[in-house]
Amino acid sequence: MIKVGIVGGTGYTGVELLRLLALHPEVELTAITSRSEAGLAVSALYPNLRGHVDIAFTEPSTQVLSACDVVFFATPNGIAMQQVPELLAAGVRVIDLAADFRIQDAQEWSRWYGVTHSCPELLAEAVYGLPEVNREAIKNARLVANPGCYPTAVQLGFLPLIKAGLIDADTLIADAKSGASGAGRKAEIGTLMAEAGESFKAYGSGGHRHLPEIKQGLTDAAGAPVGLTFVPHLLPMIRGIHATLYGRLIKPAGDLQALFEAAYANEPFVDVMPAGSHPETRSVRGGNMCRMAVVQPQGGDTVVVLSVIDNLVKGAAGQAVQNMNLMFGLDERAGLSIIGLLP
Amino acid sequence: MIKVGIVGGTGYTGVELLRLLALHPEVELTAITSRSEAGLAVSALYPNLRGHVDIAFTEPSTQVLSACDVVFFATPNGIAMQQVPELLAAGVRVIDLAADFRIQDAQEWSRWYGVTHSCPELLAEAVYGLPEVNREAIKNARLVANPGCYPTAVQLGFLPLIKAGLIDADTLIADAKSGASGAGRKAEIGTLMAEAGESFKAYGSGGHRHLPEIKQGLTDAAGAPVGLTFVPHLLPMIRGIHATLYGRLIKPAGDLQALFEAAYANEPFVDVMPAGSHPETRSVRGGNMCRMAVVQPQGGDTVVVLSVIDNLVKGAAGQAVQNMNLMFGLDERAGLSIIGLLP
Amino acid sequence: MIKVGIVGGTGYTGVELLRLLALHPEVELTAITSRSEAGLAVSALYPNLRGHVDIAFTEPSTQVLSACDVVFFATPNGIAMQQVPELLAAGVRVIDLAADFRIQDAQEWSRWYGVTHSCPELLAEAVYGLPEVNREAIKNARLVANPGCYPTAVQLGFLPLIKAGLIDADTLIADAKSGASGAGRKAEIGTLMAEAGESFKAYGSGGHRHLPEIKQGLTDAAGAPVGLTFVPHLLPMIRGIHATLYGRLIKPAGDLQALFEAAYANEPFVDVMPAGSHPETRSVRGGNMCRMAVVQPQGGDTVVVLSVIDNLVKGAAGQAVQNMNLMFGLDERAGLSIIGLLP
Amino acid sequence: MIKVGIVGGTGYTGVELLRLLALHPEVELTAITSRSEAGLAVSALYPNLRGHVDIAFTEPSTQVLSACDVVFFATPNGIAMQQVPELLAAGVRVIDLAADFRIQDAQEWSRWYGVTHSCPELLAEAVYGLPEVNREAIKNARLVANPGCYPTAVQLGFLPLIKAGLIDADTLIADAKSGASGAGRKAEIGTLMAEAGESFKAYGSGGHRHLPEIKQGLTDAAGAPVGLTFVPHLLPMIRGIHATLYGRLIKPAGDLQALFEAAYANEPFVDVMPAGSHPETRSVRGGNMCRMAVVQPQGGDTVVVLSVIDNLVKGAAGQAVQNMNLMFGLDERAGLSIIGLLP
Structure with a gap:
């Protein structure tokens, strides 16, 4: 034990x-x-x-x-x-x-x-604890930096496109939305039920702390500095992040669905949905999954990735347990066989 | 298997x-x-x-x-x-x-x-599948009638008082509140987000189908017909039932807390909270627990029981699995070790 | 002006x-x-x-x-x-x-x-500023004590029954539910979105500050001290109070619907709905109305009144403006012709 | 009359x-x-x-x-x-x-x-009833086509940038989020409380009916066909649209705040907030206002506009009344002096 x-x-x-x-x-x-x-x-x-x-x-x-x-x-x-x-x-x-x-x-x-x-x-x-990127290093790490919630959803969504060199890494856009639990259990007016309920807004559009973290990870993958516009928003609900990611194609897209499925074929906690799907945050509520879909609207030059996680699980505690499992040689999924609570 | x-x-x-x-x-x-x-x-x-x-x-x-x-x-x-x-x-x-x-x-x-x-x-x-009442009969049953959601929360809350003969069984009041999932997955206007969200109302106050079910169970426990006023309400949320139960004392109350703790001491899925507690529905979200507290406001003649369940778990599917476990000689808790999803 | x-x-x-x-x-x-x-x-x-x-x-x-x-x-x-x-x-x-x-x-x-x-x-x-009770005194008052939100909804619901001497004033029950704005705009953990959202609980069941206020008003109407069990609850929404009131009949009920309609026939801000109705809090959202219905479930000895207000309007600011209108000889409805925001 | x-x-x-x-x-x-x-x-x-x-x-x-x-x-x-x-x-x-x-x-x-x-x-x-664009034509119109909800929020946000020729009209992105009332009062499973509550998803990313309407309006303003990626999302709330708009600068931005303030200086129902603001949908709840802010994150090449409306008011009925006022020579604001219901 x-x-x-x-x-x-x-x-x-x-x-x-x-x-x-x-x-x-x-x-x-x-x-x-x-x-x-x-x-x-x-x-x-x-x-x-x-x-x-x-x-x-x-x-x-x-x-x-x-x-x-x-x-x-x-x-x-x-x-x-x-x-x-x-x-x-x-x-x-x-x-x-x-x-x-x-x-x-x-x-x-x-x-x-x-x-x-x-x-x-x-x-x-310190090893950045995104297992889909750093699995081997995590196994031997003494110190793991567990990723932020937004960075988890955004990086996992962009990585297949960036690694394949398909999109312009200088004009990335991440329009991200988070439930109120992301703000933590702190006595603050801004996340009161009567403030954050039944309403929606962006925040931190001038610069959010997760911006440099995401850029660092994507820069590593791209092999060169990336440009990212990151706008977080506050959702009138408790759990869940939905990242809507936009990239400009710089090559013919090819089979995007196949690209994503291949990228995550062996990942226990990334689920690429069938073409035409729209992942819902509730499908991962309480579970450690990152569920995503990729779309090319009207066959145009913009690729859209829809990526959802539970900010407290794959975006925090669940990913931390996943990292612990790796560090101690356990089955990576130990303690994490949880089905999203739907409805 | x-x-x-x-x-x-x-x-x-x-x-x-x-x-x-x-x-x-x-x-x-x-x-x-x-x-x-x-x-x-x-x-x-x-x-x-x-x-x-x-x-x-x-x-x-x-x-x-x-x-x-x-x-x-x-x-x-x-x-x-x-x-x-x-x-x-x-x-x-x-x-x-x-x-x-x-x-x-x-x-x-x-x-x-x-x-x-x-x-x-x-x-x-048919055996009425409330294990806290009919455990032995369920074990041998061919046919189990799984209780309704309101009846589970209401009966478990009233039973210790009625069995002890402490309250007037003719003037029981159950003010019950349910999340919208209790209405099922049916295309109906009344439970649309834009109808049931951010609002609250009673319904079925003239007579709800769970009324005869509750009365039947409490009558069995009382040994004589009971009188019950049951008013269900629709909560602007998805999961959870909160039953607020009112009974008129007909004897000195004695130690109500001890009465309830003793009544459910050996029950794996009923949790009597410490005196002064107010159970929240979220504390049982996704779990099979019925959590309750008993109060005697201002030391008066009215006893109040606060009883919460997840209507889809202890109020439906979880209780059904609990019954299956009993019917097949398994540990009653098999597959039901779930911690409520909070927040 | x-x-x-x-x-x-x-x-x-x-x-x-x-x-x-x-x-x-x-x-x-x-x-x-x-x-x-x-x-x-x-x-x-x-x-x-x-x-x-x-x-x-x-x-x-x-x-x-x-x-x-x-x-x-x-x-x-x-x-x-x-x-x-x-x-x-x-x-x-x-x-x-x-x-x-x-x-x-x-x-x-x-x-x-x-x-x-x-x-x-x-x-x-000081004049207690419930216009339906103290209209004339308010007109001449120098100092008006604007009623609490729960007391407004509860008193208006009970008053016709108590004045008519129909119910046992010693065993009144008020099961009341309020949206989170009732707690005010204060940095507190308990009313955070992630705490109060998607959940429901009672609070203050041992004794809430609105209890003596309600008892004082009902005692005045009854002409003798009343007994009241008052259990407030926190709703996962922002605005609205729903009071579910229970009284034990001590006389034949007669035509309860007619009693209520007559009691409030001339009141601009109390609306008695047709028999069989269930008022929704959203029907008064943003407006100064108290909307109610009276029910006698199964024709039994318990009368139920369902009474809704917007806690910030008829339960606070709207009633205050109504009082100001009276104090200054204006049309009582000036500035208060607001239709509830539905949906 | x-x-x-x-x-x-x-x-x-x-x-x-x-x-x-x-x-x-x-x-x-x-x-x-x-x-x-x-x-x-x-x-x-x-x-x-x-x-x-x-x-x-x-x-x-x-x-x-x-x-x-x-x-x-x-x-x-x-x-x-x-x-x-x-x-x-x-x-x-x-x-x-x-x-x-x-x-x-x-x-x-x-x-x-x-x-x-x-x-x-x-x-x-037929005159397209966006008063900020077609005010004079609306006054004399026999037939007004009242704009869609998304198109109102998106066009008003993009128009100052497009008219000024500041952004690449071929790579516009509109990430839009709507409350559930946008789906109408229809008995459908997808917008049940238990489906749409406490969750968030995109929908119609392959092509939504409001896409051609928006493109038509922006094309008129640009004087040439525009390219637009439009991804709508469903918010777990009832009223409100928030459009987050992204444009690529093709010229030095200059003073974006001044540009927007000048563009809408005389508009009674468009409110440009001070620099650094993040408009909330609740600030326009029930009112006919479109409230917006413009941001240039990190001073980079991407301009972001945040534009909110109440989808049922400025996005539907309120704008229709505004159009009626224009058509009949009334004060454009008649009947529309409504303050957003906050909280």
Whole structure:
């Protein structure tokens, strides 16, 4: 059994990790820390876990965490980087669900996150935890940077086109929509039911923190810097991301459906739907799947990819468990056989 | 492995049965019938099942169904009663998720359902599939009448009070609220998003079909006819029932919390929350749990029970699987270890 | 033109007052104060008001407010009582949308609101602003206590039955459901979209601040103390209250429909629907109507009243404008001819 | 007073016309027809209209409609074209809210709508009712083709850029999202609450009927055929369209904010928000406004316009009333001074 610790378990990615890990056949949940809720039974905060998770939140303690085989950080940005070096030194492997190790350029990271990186020397070692791209590196990683939610949906959708050199990598457009849980469990007016319900808007169109992360991944795939316009929007619902991706063809498209099916033929958590399909976010609700379709409207020069994930699962906790499975030599699908909750 | 057939698998209870049975460790899904969708892959109608359910809908056929160990009817009311006798004769056990065998009095049934019962001789044999009441009888049943969604939430909430003789059984009030999936997957104006969303109303206050079912169950428990005012309401959401139950104390209440905890101490799928709790429907979303709390406001003469279920799980497909587990000697919880999807 | 000031205009009752007053033919909006947003254009906070409201928030100032004919307090509880005496002394009339003057017994008020009342001597003078009960007194009032949202829907529903002496006033039950805007525009986790959406729960079942307010009003009508069980619930939607009211008949019911129609025959903002109707909250969305229906299920001893309002309009800002109209001798309906936004 | 008739008043555009016309100071509602609901009081179908609309649905009758000054068709596509010639001959002016007269090329129309046009000779005369483009022509029109909802939001957003020749008109992208009321009040499974709620998807990406309408309007503005990729999506809410528009700059952008503000400086129903704003659909809920913002992310080559409307108001009934006001020499804003319902 893998001994697992979670730092910062009171947010949505934390409770989602607990939902997945509590039923994972190879995991023993050893510790879950929260400074604000220390002493409280986890199931008192999250009644859905009653009968499944019996432990209480504890004060963050390096000693307790050092006894774990792996520690997940489900903390706000900027916390993990302060504790990771010590844990790695103690032989603990780490999966950070926040952004601390996602951007390889420390200065770029600081520009977007507003603080200086406290352990830039680890950035080169950290493996970006998108298994469809970095599976082998993840297996041996000590430190995995779990991708952001938007970056997961957007990169998986663009990658087959970019690798095939079919589209102009300088004029990519990602029109992305996320449910309100993406904003986290924070007391803020903007995501109140009475603010975010029954309404729709774009936000962060001037520049969103996931922009450099997506560009970094696509640049790696393209072999040259890409140009991306990324506009996120807030959906009046709880879970789900839908990325609508637009690329300009620079070669004859050929059989796009076959291209996508081949690209993901062996991927357990990417599902290319039949031609003409429109994936719905609910089809992946609660599950670790990225479901997508590719369209060439009116046979024109623009290719459209529709890519959906559950932002808390394939966009966060589920992908983190997938990474853990890889790191510990388990079946990549262990604990992740979940069918989307529809309706 | 238990060979399972499903009749009428295109509705919400059908897809929910598929979600649960596809991951059930002891089940082999043998056939799923639909007159309207015969030939269509199940996963084409329900993309969440892609990769988990590989079979197609078939024409209803007694021959195919007769090869099953158990057949679930997820059909509209009035269909199962026409096919059940033949299947029972062929040695197949049956769980009916519709209402055909829930009311033991055939005339009463006809009054509420508008047709004559086609096999009233089976009503006495049919076991009402509420495991918390009829566990032993279910184990040996050939034919189980799976309870309605409202009746499950309401009966489980009232039963400890009625069995203890604490409340006036003649003035029971059940103010119940259901998500829109309770209306089924039918093309109707009343449950359109633009009709049922962002609004709330009562319906059927003059008399709802679940009224006689609830009264029958509570009458059995009380040992005398009960009086019940039952007002259902439509919630602007998809899944979940919340029953708010009111009873007039006719004796000193004593320790109500202890009464409820004792009543359900050994029940795997009833969870009595700590005193002062308010169960949320989302805490049971997708799971087979009935979660409840009991309150005595201002220490007065009125007891209030708050009881929540997922109408498609403990209120339909999950309870049906729980019944199947009992009928076939499996662990009652097999295939039902699901944590509610929160948020 | 009536010169109007609003204190505390950044919350939902504030913006709703602005929506109504901006189009009111007899009103000149003179000042709107907010300590936190002073200097900000109102329409910068509420873009729906762009082109309709041109003023900015100002610091609260007795001098500015004293130049008004009437001042609305849309502040948290406990603020108005500190400023009202000074304004009354300056000849300004006041309508308080908070709870400071709703309870006539200062000690009872303190018990529920947790602070000592700072001007108990005004409680006797304050008129409870439910026009259907106190129309004449409101016309001459200097100080109107605008009713709470739940109390409006519950009292209007119960009053015809209680005045007629038809029901046992000692065992009243009010099962009430409110949209999330009732919690106000406050940064709190409990009413986040991801917490309150797609779920339903009761809250405050042990005792809610609107309980003494409702009991006070019904006691006045009954001529003797009433007993009330009041259970509020949170709906996964933004606007609307639905109160489902239960009373035990102590006399033959007679023609309940006629009783209700007669009770409200001359009321511009109470609409008794035809027998057999189920009012929907959306039918009053954005409008000042209280719409209701009365039912006697199965002809039994329990009467059920279904009563809906928009909590921000008839339950707050609309009723406040209705009171202002009465106080200033205008047509009671001025500025309130609004058709509910359906769908 | 203008005598107004409505054909097909049972759908959402019909009830929305009634909401607006019932309070319009210059309108006398003469007739509203519905074959299916003839004889039923309008307010029995739409209780929000109780007390405001007293007439009943009548059988469609040329005689009755001929007595009107103007007739609105709120019918399914293909109905108006059968009745319009007779009404025009009788001197009645017509505003068609369906698509029958929107496309000037009859063959193109037939390709998208699947039937032969029955009065192609009227297509040249019909005026496309987008006041911001065709105000003068609308004033004198006998027959106005009221624009579609998506086309209104998309064209108003693109027009300033196209007229200024700033963007490549051959690679336009419109990523548009609509609430479920856009699908109309039809008994269909796809827009059930349990299907469309809490989920998000694209649809019609292969080709949507609003595509040729948008292209026609933008082609007129550009003076040459435009290329447009149009992907509509279904939002889990009731009212509102948000169009996110992408254009490739072919010249230095200059001051985009000033360009947009100048373009719509005199328009009563287009509101250009300050730089950096993100319009929310709720800010126009129930109102006739198109609210927009323009962004140039990272100062790059892609311009983004965010354009929101209420699909039932500026996208349908409100724009129709605006057109009526123009046709009859009224203040263009008559009956349309409505503040968006927020929250």
